[in-house]
Amino acid sequence: MQTVLVLFGGVSPEHAVSLVSAEAVLRNLNKENRRILPVGITLEGKWILFGGENYKDIAEDKWEQNPANCTAFLSPERGAGLCIVRGNGAETVPVDVIFPVLHGENGEDGSIQGLFQLSGIPFVGCGVCANAVSMDKSVTKLIAATTGVRQANWLTLRRADFKADADAMCREIMEHIAFPVFIKPCSTGSSVGVSKVKTEADLKPALENAFKYDKKILAEEFINGREIEVAVLGNDDPKAATAGEIDAGAEFYDYETKYVTSTSQAFIPARISEELNAKVREWAVAIFKALGCAGLSRVDFFVTRDTNEIVFNEINTLPGFTPISMYPKMWGAEGVPFAELLDRVIALALEA
Ligand SMILES: Nc1ncnc2c1ncn2[C@@H]1O[C@H](COP(=O)(O)OP(=O)(O)O)[C@@H](O)[C@H]1O
Ligand SMILES: [Mg+2]
Structure with a gap:
């Protein structure tokens, strides 16, 4: 028993x-x-x-x-x-x-x-360090960069500096990143506190909102790309399932689109070439290893619409397991039913 x-x-x-x-x-x-x-x-x-x-x-x-x-x-x-x-x-x-x-x-x-x-x-899942590092998007970026993967240009911003001089922070962002700019808390998920800012007038309210959730946030270059997700499973020799794709059917994949409305659509496999799909899986495994992950993680990317470039976005060390979640669906597409996937992550926990 x-x-x-x-x-x-x-x-x-x-x-x-x-x-x-x-x-x-x-x-x-x-x-x-x-x-x-x-x-x-x-x-x-x-x-x-x-x-x-x-x-x-x-x-x-x-x-x-x-x-x-x-x-x-x-x-x-x-x-x-x-x-x-x-x-x-x-x-x-x-x-x-x-x-x-x-x-x-x-x-x-x-x-x-x-x-x-x-x-x-x-x-089940990653240990203390991999979880801590993967939850903080600014730290994740620094470690992911060691793999050589492309990432959106970014600035890490502190709440204390915003409080001291919000206008200076807005100017700094506009100096480095062209609109639209993504503003997101470093440590939330489910798109909580995330905004796509198109004009100078919307910048300060977006910063204020993001700083409600975290004292450290990111301002990021907008990547015009398909949203590609890769399910990784394993300990020492992690394997990636065929990459899937989310089409938010909205301005971006925000909280509403994730859980409330039904505009978003999943595509497994992703609507990219087999060659790109294989490449993105390789990056996912490389990032999983660089971050010291174990058991499971979902690694999320963009593939740019104009030049098919792979851009790493973020990693989720305990991805959603709802019936419509991508992680179990992507393994399902590999012929691993939900119940077997659960047995496997438990076996990986015991093996580790
Ligand atoms: N730099 C970016 N360019 C384009 N879209 C982005 C960018 N950053 C985030 N997004 C959009 O916002 C969503 C949520 O951001 P994400 O970084 O994945 O945070 P979360 O951990 O909340 O899921 C993404 O799925 C994507 O739709
Ligand atoms: Mg995300």
């Missing part, structure tokens, strides 16, 4: 996305010879063992009210496992592997992986 602790929710702007991923993971996880412990983290940071049977309650955000719930938290004590508190009593349940179905802040940035490491329990 293998005990799998599935963590979901979390103190993150991507809490709601995690709930939808978690339902899909919990539903598809092969239950044979497995005990599943679904533990949700509320937006306030409370840890709850979900006592319900219906995983749909998680996706619909009705899981916190289940009467069979109880407090549970991962012990930092090596090998202790999950502490479950019921009434006045507490028990500790050993855990074989942890599957963090968490996105963004705290879940995908190395914070919780630090706790996993202390606990001594194997876990």
